[in-house]
Amino acid sequence: MLGDAEAHCQLANSYMIGQGVAVDMKKAFYHLEEAAILGSVTARYALGVIKESGRGGKTERAVKHFIIGANLGCDKSLKCLKEAYAKGLVKKEDLAAALRTHQAAVDATKSPQRDAAELAEKNEESSFFKKEFI
Secondary structure, three states: OOOOHHHHHHHHHHHHHOOOOOOOHHHHHHHHHHHHHOOOHHHHHHHHHHHHOOOOOOHHHHHHHHHHHHHOOOHHHHHHHHHHHHOOOOOHHHHHHHHHHHHHHHHHOOOHHHHHHHHHHHHHHHHHHHHHHO
């Protein structure tokens, strides 16, 4: 379990909200950081949000988490990075680089099979609504 990013995310959440354990933000941060190290984009995003809000540290650290998350294809991290850019917290070249790597990460997850499955799902939903509600 200690090498499982999802398990660390779940433990972090439990410590943040006190689910089954006492609220302990120090332990929550520890588990988020471990999950981030193991490659969790959810943890990167969460650390960025926490640090940006002032509860966990400095804005520069938040931006770094958002950049890494965006580079891994996280849309929420990219959105936060754009907002930070609008506030003057991110350099234009850093945002441009993140946009390029985000798009590359998204493109790398595309496949004809995934596109076909998404199309079939949309058609199925459309067909359902036509039959049931029209």
